[in-house]
Amino acid sequence: MLALRLILLLCLTFLAGAREEPIGSLGRQGSSHTNNWAVLVCASRYWFNYRHMANALGMYRTVKRLGIPDSNIILMLADDAACNPRNKFPGCVYANPGRNLDLYGDNIEVDYRGNEVTVENFLRVLTGRVEPSVPRSKRLLTDDRSNVFIFMTGHGGNEFLKFQDNEEISAFDIADAVAQMWEKKRYNELFFMIDTCQANTMYSKFYSPNVLATGSSVIHENSYSYENDYDIGVAVIDSYTHYVLEFMEGINKTSQTTMEDLFNTYDPVKIRSHPGVRSDLFERDLRDTLVTDFFGGVAQVEVLPPLNGSPRPRVSFDEIMSETAEFGVHQEKESGLVASVGDINWHVFLAALGEGPQSEVGRPFVRKARTWASTLAVLVMGCWVATRRK
Amino acid sequence: MATLHIDPTQLSFERPRTRRYIIASYWLVVLFAIPLWWKTTSIDRLSLPTSRVYAQRKREVSFPITVNLETKDGGNAAAIAREVQSCLRMDQAVQQGSAIDITVTSGDKSNASYNVVLNRGNHEPSAEGRRLYFDMYPEDDQLSHDTSVARLASTLSELLAPYGTYSGSAIQSQRVMKYAPRYRLAFTLLNEDAASGNGALAWDVQKAIQRHVSPLLNKLSVLHNFTIESQVQFHAPLAFEPRYIQQDGGDVHGLTHEDLTVFVNSAEWTLSSSASNDPVIHFVLFIPSSKHSPLHILEEDGVSVNPSNAFLLPQWGGIVLHNPSHPPSSTLNPLPRLALSDLDLIFNTFAYQLLTLLGVPGLPPRVQSVSAAEGAPPEPFTDWELDALLRRRAVENVWGSTETLESIVRLVDQIEGMPVGPDVKGDVQDALSALDDVHETSRSSPIAALKASARALTLSSRAFFNPGMLALLYFPTEHKYAVYTPLFASVAAPLVGAVLREIAAWRRARKAAQAQQQQQQERRPGERAKVD
Numbered sequence: 048m049l050a051l052r053l054i055l056l057l058c059l060t061f062l063a064g065a066r067e068e069p070i071g072s073l074g075r076q077g078s079s080h081t082n083n084w085a086v087l088v089c090a091s092r093y094w095f096n097y098r099h100m101a102n103a104l105g106m107y108r109t110v111k112r113l114g115i116p117d118s119n120i121i122l123m124l125a126d127d128a129a130c131n132p133r134n135k136f137p138g139c140v141y142a143n144p145g146r147n148l149d150l151y152g153d154n155i156e157v158d159y160r161g162n163e164v165t166v167e168n169f170l171r172v173l174t175g176r177v178e179p180s181v182p183r184s185k186r187l188l189t190d191d192r193s194n195v196f197i198f199m200t201g202h203g204g205n206e207f208l209k210f211q212d213n214e215e216i217s218a219f220d221i222a223d224a225v226a227q228m229w230e231k232k233r234y235n236e237l238f239f240m241i242d243t244c245q246a247n248t249m250y251s252k253f254y255s256p257n258v259l260a261t262g263s264s265v266i267h268e269n270s271y272s273y274e275n276d277y278d279i280g281v282a283v284i285d286s287y288t289h290y291v292l293e294f295m296e297g298i299n300k301t302s303q304t305t306m307e308d309l310f311n312t313y314d315p316v317k318i319r320s321h322p323g324v325r326s327d328l329f330e331r332d333l334r335d336t337l338v339t340d341f342f343g344g345v346a347q348v349e350v351l352p353p354l355n356g357s358p359r360p361r362v363s364f365d366e367i368m369s370e371t372a373e374f375g376v377h378q379e380k381e382s383g384l385v386a387s388v389g390d391i392n393w394h395v396f397l398a399a400l401g402e403g404p405q406s407e408v409g410r411p412f413v414r415k416a417r418t419w420a421s422t423l424a425v426l427v428m429g430c431w432v433a434t435r436r437k
Numbered sequence: 438m439a440t441l442h443i444d445p446t447q448l449s450f451e452r453p454r455t456r457r458y459i460i461a462s463y464w465l466v467v468l469f470a471i472p473l474w475w476k477t478t479s480i481d482r483l484s485l486p487t488s489r490v491y492a493q494r495k496r497e498v499s500f501p502i503t504v505n506l507e508t509k510d511g512g513n514a515a516a517i518a519r520e521v522q523s524c525l526r527m528d529q530a531v532q533q534g535s536a537i538d539i540t541v542t543s544g545d546k547s548n549a550s551y552n553v554v555l556n557r558g559n560h561e562p563s564a565e566g567r568r569l570y571f572d573m574y575p576e577d578d579q580l581s582h583d584t585s586v587a588r589l590a591s592t593l594s595e596l597l598a599p600y601g602t603y604s605g606s607a608i609q610s611q612r613v614m615k616y617a618p619r620y621r622l623a624f625t626l627l628n629e630d631a632a633s634g635n636g637a638l639a640w641d642v643q644k645a646i647q648r649h650v651s652p653l654l655n656k657l658s659v660l661h662n663f664t665i666e667s668q669v670q671f672h673a674p675l676a677f678e679p680r681y682i683q684q685d686g687g688d689v690h691g692l693t694h695e696d697l698t699v700f701v702n703s704a705e706w707t708l709s710s711s712a713s714n715d716p717v718i719h720f721v722l723f724i725p726s727s728k729h730s731p732l733h734i735l736e737e738d739g740v741s742v743n744p745s746n747a748f749l750l751p752q753w754g755g756i757v758l759h760n761p762s763h764p765p766s767s768t769l770n771p772l773p774r775l776a777l778s779d780l781d782l783i784f785n786t787f788a789y790q791l792l793t794l795l796g797v798p799g800l801p802p803r804v805q806s807v808s809a810a811e812g813a814p815p816e817p818f819t820d821w822e823l824d825a826l827l828r829r830r831a832v833e834n835v836w837g838s839t840e841t842l843e844s845i846v847r848l849v850d851q852i853e854g855m856p857v858g859p860d861v862k863g864d865v866q867d868a869l870s871a872l873d874d875v876h877e878t879s880r881s882s883p884i885a886a887l888k889a890s891a892r893a894l895t896l897s898s899r900a901f902f903n904p905g906m907l908a909l910l911y912f913p914t915e916h917k918y919a920v921y922t923p924l925f926a927s928v929a930a931p932l933v934g935a936v937l938r939e940i941a942a943w944r945r946a947r948k949a950a951q952a953q954q955q956q957q958q959e960r961r962p963g964e965r966a967k968v969d
Contacts, residue, residue, distance in 0.1 A: 081611060081750075081752040082753070111704050114699060114701075114703055114704075115703065116703030116704070118709075154704075167907065174902075174906075174907070175901075175902045176904050176905075176906055176907050177902075178904050183713065183714050184711050186714065188714065192611065192752060217910070217912070217913070219911035223852055223908060223911070226851075227848055227852075231844060231901055300698075301695045301699055344699065344701065344703060347611070347698070347750070347751050348697040348698050348748050348749070349748060349750075349751065350734055350747075350748045351745055351748060351749055351789070351790065353744045353746070414914050417918070418914055421918045425925075425929060425930075426933075428930050429930050429933035430933075430934075430937065432930045432933070432934030433933065433934040433936075433937030433938050
């Protein structure tokens with residue numbers, strides 16, 4: 048017994064001595080996140096919107112293949128395509144006319160299904176304001192080390208996206224939700240992708256830092272489907288998503304492909320609409336931003352020194368003491384990658400409010416003028432009724 | 438028949454007075470409805486204690502620490518204490534960074550939180566509980582005395598403010614888990630392919646946890662609660678093919694550093710249950726299939742084998758590769774089982790990984806940990822480290838909750854459609870009073886301060902995440918008019934029109950009456966004239 052204890056003691060003294068900086072951190076430089084999350088939203092339902100479900104499921108398959116675990120994927124899907132009575136291939140959703148790849152597969156975890164896909168639930172997921180009874184799988188449990196990927200698809204218009212023919216979410220709502228996420232440090236970097244008509248208007252209102260956004264079409268422009276399958280009888284995927292997914296197929300978990308490479312593949316002729324990118328809020332260079340920073344899993348690994356070997360001397364950090372002088376515990380700047388969390392860039396905010404280059408709704412003067420004009424119109428109508436004689 | 442042609446103005450309900458009552462009653466309904474409409478459409482926005490929230494930023498937590506020096510050989514402890522104190526004062530920045538305020542005394546053992554026992558000799562310093570054994574150099578000259586004092590000061594500063602010295606490294610802040618009052622530890626025995634004859638179908642996990650992990654958890658129980666779950670999986674394929682190399686004449690399969698970053702095959706492995714919302718720390722013991730055995734980590738060059746077989750994923754957990762020296766599926770043992778002796782080293786590694794992930798700082802390299810009494814079970818880590826961790830977590834929590842409170846106030850200010858209910862207000866106030874508690878108790882007890890700071894963090898987060906705080910959806914003004922105009926314009930037009938017509942009629946009637954009066958007055962003087 049004594050011998051055992053002695054061995055244990057020896058072990059532990061080594062352990063104490065060995066508790067040092069591990070040999071070094073591996074992995075890619077540039078991104079400082081430790082976990083990835085994805086929110087995939089298909090805002091349509093009904094059989095003839097088959098392609099929107101295929102869009103979302105295609106993205107689901109891709110992020111899962113590239114390493115985001117199911118527990119970190121929130122999939123919002125009407126989910127009425129696979130088992131629709133009109134589906135000639137029950138239980139399957141295909142995204143290509145040849146029906147080569149069943150996207151529905153055997154391992155799908157839909158977190159918000161059918162009537163649960165609402166604007167309210169979507170905003171609750173983003174802001175974290177869910178009822179206490181909501182299970183873990185339906186929550187976005189992110190922190191300031193999370194990279195979040197949001198994909199939305201459905202029918203939309205100028206600054207709105209329709210949810211299941213029932214309600215709509217506006218670009219302002221999404222921008223505000225993201226601002227709240229930033230305030231609560233719910234993301235490190237956020238990538239927003241949307242495939243709908245006039246999609247680029249949806250990201251025009253963002254004003255929070257570290258947001259990268261892309262969409263399928265400019266204002267007053269439709270996004271089109273890619274191809275029909277004559278056996279299924281409807282369009283199976285949208286053009287923009289099809290080309291993005293096609294690009295993603297060439298990427299594996301350790302790929303060094305960057306976001307710029309992705310954006311460079313956009314071809315308005317093939318896609319039949321003009322995809323847009325918004326990177327003014329994003330701090331990193333797109334050439335240093337890997338696709339797997341948003342579509343992939345974890346980025347960093349540290350190899351630990353062997354415990355039974357000779358304890359290594361702890362790395363001396365005395366040299367950097369002076370640098371960490373001011374309140375070291377919290378005010379660490381991550382080598383300029385992350386702006387101080389919680390600050391909203393007011394210039395961008397005001398610019399987003401004031402500019403509205405593509406939309407008349409954005410201009411406060413116009414809005415005010417319309418308000419008065421409408422009021423006046425009502426009054427004039429009232430007077431007209433009053434002055435009419437029988 | 439003539440009776441049918443009554444003058445409409447003579448009808449009872451067409452008398453001006455009745456008509457006006459009728460119109461007024463419509464307007465009355467509208468007027469009375471306005472408060473109701475106002476009440477039902479306005480959102481409850483209680484005022485938050487804004488100034489108190491912003492005042493928090495200016496307050497800094499500070500933990501006063503008294504270190505008592507005593508000499509074993511009757512040396513002048515008071516003089517050394519003064520010198521150490523002045524040495525430490527030069528290092529103010531580090532102390533401020535760790536929110537501590539060190540006072541060095543001598544001869545006041547009962548009030549001091551830490552004790553340093555000075556001796557003469559050349560031994561390395563050693564720590565035990567809240568005590569440090571420190572050897573001054575035996576030589577008597579001034580130089581070695583000064584060196585000893587400086588050494589003591591730097592050792593103390595490293596022990597009391599271990600994060601201040603290297604929190605600048607992004608690695609440290611990236612690796613340590615975010616504070617949570619409760620963690621779930623998920624231990625998984627993963628067989629790549631148990632059918633390949635190399636797997637282990639069971640393990641003595643309970644005993645191993647009891648021996649290696651429980652002492653740590655007991656010591657950390659002032660900081661966190663822990664839930665433990667464990668599982669065995671028999672088929673957990675890798676998503677990539679390990680590299681095959683020749684080493685010392687044998688075949689070895691190696692994981693390059695790139696492989697390590699994608700080692701966890703999250704699509705096919707289920708590593709933890711989703712039973713609760715607590716953060717999960719994963720510990721994975723991976724046994725490769727016979728096809729991939731032995732499996733090792735490769736050095737950066739990709740050809741030589743790293744002596745370590747364990748690696749850490751920051752804020753996620755730890756992984757240990759285990760190559761059974763003899764296939765456990767021997768004929769003697771029908772159920773291949775990893776016994777406690779097999780697990781000793783592995784769970785030591787897990788314990789070390791756990792400490793790293795939870796941010797236990799470790800002793801400075803020179804300082805040894807010693808056990809209080811011979812034969813007593815050794816402490817997993819010293820109280821010096823525990824206290825440093827407590828203080829760091831408390832400071833972190835205070836910052837976290839202050840920032841959350843500020844963000845609530847900012848957001849409520851910025852987003853007009855955001856309701857603020859009484860429960861949010863209550864939580865904000867409770868969080869503020871918990872923060873007050875932190876500042877109060879930090880003078881006396883770091884544990885109480887930590888508890889209060891954790892409460893502040895939980896309450897402020899709960900206030901932020903209150904389900905009732907969901908802002909109203911945004912609708913452009915055009916939408917509002919598009920919805921309301923067809924509804925209200927058609928109602929408003931006759932209502933307003935009727936009032937205007939009534940006013941016009943009334944004015945006409947008044948004018949007519951006045952004219953009549955004037956006429957009468959004009960006629961009266963005439964009459965009078967006749968009389969005259």
